Amino acid sequence: MRLIPTARVAIPLLAAVAVAASLPSAASAALTYPKVATADYPAGTVAKTYKVPLTIKPGQNLNLLETLRQNSDMRPSEPGWIVGFVPTLKLADGTTPPVDQIHLHHLVLYLAGTLVTAAGEEKTRWISPKGFGYRYKPTDLFLLNHMIHNLTASPEKVIFEYTLYFLPDTAPAAASITRVRTAFVDVTPSTYPVFDVLRGSGVNGRYTYPAMAPASLMRRNTVLVDHDGSLVATAGHLHPGGLYTDLFLTRGDKTVKIFRSNAYYYGRALGSSWNVSMGATSPAWRVSVKSGDILSVQVTYDSSKASWYESMGIAPVQITDVPSGGIDPFTTAGYASLDQSEVLTHGELKENRDFGGSKTRGFADARKLADGPTLAQVNVKNFLYQQGDLTMPGKKGRPPVVKQGKSLRFLNQDPPTEIYHTVTPCKAPCDRSSGISFPLADGKTIDSGELGFPYSGAAVNQAAAGRASWSTPSNLNPGTYTYFCRIHPFMRGAFRVKAAKSTKR
Ligand SMILES: [Cu+2]
Numbered sequence: 001m002r003l004i005p006t007a008r009v010a011i012p013l014l015a016a017v018a019v020a021a022s023l024p025s026a027a028s029a030a031l032t033y034p035k036v037a038t039a040d041y042p043a044g045t046v047a048k049t050y051k052v053p054l055t056i057k058p059g060q061n062l063n064l065l066e067t068l069r070q071n072s073d074m075r076p077s078e079p080g081w082i083v084g085f086v087p088t089l090k091l092a093d094g095t096t097p098p099v100d101q102i103h104l105h106h107l108v109l110y111l112a113g114t115l116v117t118a119a120g121e122e123k124t125r126w127i128s129p130k131g132f133g134y135r136y137k138p139t140d141l142f143l144l145n146h147m148i149h150n151l152t153a154s155p156e157k158v159i160f161e162y163t164l165y166f167l168p169d170t171a172p173a174a175a176s177i178t179r180v181r182t183a184f185v186d187v188t189p190s191t192y193p194v195f196d197v198l199r200g201s202g203v204n205g206r207y208t209y210p211a212m213a214p215a216s217l218m219r220r221n222t223v224l225v226d227h228d229g230s231l232v233a234t235a236g237h238l239h240p241g242g243l244y245t246d247l248f249l250t251r252g253d254k255t256v257k258i259f260r261s262n263a264y265y266y267g268r269a270l271g272s273s274w275n276v277s278m279g280a281t282s283p284a285w286r287v288s289v290k291s292g293d294i295l296s297v298q299v300t301y302d303s304s305k306a307s308w309y310e311s312m313g314i315a316p317v318q319i320t321d322v323p324s325g326g327i328d329p330f331t332t333a334g335y336a337s338l339d340q341s342e343v344l345t346h347g348e349l350k351e352n353r354d355f356g357g358s359k360t361r362g363f364a365d366a367r368k369l370a371d372g373p374t375l376a377q378v379n380v381k382n383f384l385y386q387q388g389d390l391t392m393p394g395k396k397g398r399p400p401v402v403k404q405g406k407s408l409r410f411l412n413q414d415p416p417t418e419i420y421h422t423v424t425p426c427k428a429p430c431d432r433s434s435g436i437s438f439p440l441a442d443g444k445t446i447d448s449g450e451l452g453f454p455y456s457g458a459a460v461n462q463a464a465a466g467r468a469s470w471s472t473p474s475n476l477n478p479g480t481y482t483y484f485c486r487i488h489p490f491m492r493g494a495f496r497v498k499a500a501k502s503t504k505r
Helices: 013-022 172-176 332-336
Strands: 046-056 063-067 080-091 102-111 114-119 132-136 142-150 156-168 178-186 195-197 206-209 222-224 229-234 242-251 254-265 276-281 287-289 294-302 308-311 313-320 342-344 377-381 401-403 409-412 469-471 479-484 492-498
Touching (some): 046 142, 080 114, 102 156, 114 178, 114 313, 178 222, 178 229, 178 294, 195 206, 229 254, 229 276, 242 313, 254 342, 294 308
Parallel strands (some): 132 178
Antiparallel strands (some): 046 156, 080 132, 080 156, 102 114, 178 313, 195 308, 229 287, 229 313, 242 294, 254 276, 276 342, 409 469
16 A cells, blocks of 8 residues: 555546535434444454553643554564454543543554554444454564643543454464455545644535645545455544545546445534544445555535534555455446445443533633733743633733734743644633533634644654744634633633724723
8 A cells, every 4th residue: 555646646526525515414314323343253362451551741732652562561472363453541540531631632553564553532443354354473563653632731641551352373263364454545644634624614514625625635635556455344533523434446537435434423512522433334345446446535524513623534444465355346236235334333432421511610701801901912821821811810811902903922831842732712601611522613713723843853743833823813803702722621711802992892
């Protein structure tokens, strides 16, 4: 598998958009949940849990690499096949942290230089279809790439715990396993592959990326198949606000959609939380591919209610090294026989139930506060907006005033390579409790980006914007604007735009 340069493929993206815009929302479709995938592992498969201790600095939101050391309890010590994977994240005391305190942005396992699996806060599990597995040797370089937000202001020791379903070479069934690798089909290939969904973008409240993105961003979402083989499994990955990923296969001038992975949200706040499972392929799904075929993905978000910053859209696909059957999707009969039904990657997880959005006394309603001082700059330090923070009592809590036509600058004064902050608009009063679906980026203006810089020597791309400051647009109408930090949602603030000649707000 390798990524191909943009100019070489022409994929009928408009066709994908038309499909995306014409179908009903997945949030409504998702009221009928598929069954959770059941395991059918080869005889001799053993389940073992491995632990990788990590220290997460206060407020940290870094994209890091960790080597899983040989001969440690971080990884298996014998050769064999990885046939299933279940990730969890725990505190040192063995409990699972709520996602509004420790948030697993993503983890990616690389084995001998190639990606095996990835998961985000939804903690996707996977089970290889029976007879397929990832080759594992105890001497392979085994890397964990992780990005874990510490949403609190204190350091946390956490343990990445993952259970591998492992078929050792000593088991007779190991001799008949067919090797698979992961084709990482991503809407925007990068070691930090994200894009923004802005509220109101797209068509009818749906934004499909990259099909609806500016032309400069299109056609980056392709992976060339470089050998004949079979696709045996896939499941999408997306973020809150995401509805589904669509996986396409192109051969010559023909493109077919071979799987839609829907997001199935649980509880209230459907469509805007991490309380979600993805639809994965059933064991019957299998597609024959030829060298020269092209895989591509589109992801669709709900853009009607909020903006979704730093979103993802990935459709990792298991592809065999050698042809192992499957339908030919470019024949009518073959396509019709492709089983595109879904099974859930996992059921609802308890730690994802803390939605937030409850009444709380912790935050002021800035609309009711008197004017603060007229300022050109607000410093962000010690996890506080130094003027107009909704948690600060007295004069410090009053919203700073900016004259209409001027802008207000925000400057991150916390260690800028370690602690990133944002100024993300949320609808006033933005004073409810923090959780996985509150606050939402549903305010009137745009977002600051993550104010901060990559740490020196970073081996993978970082979320930091590469600047410590941001200025509000100078064309805001008079009014009180509330915002939060989407890295640390307990951080809330406000500022007030006043007409130049008016003495009232
Ligand atoms: Cu912050």
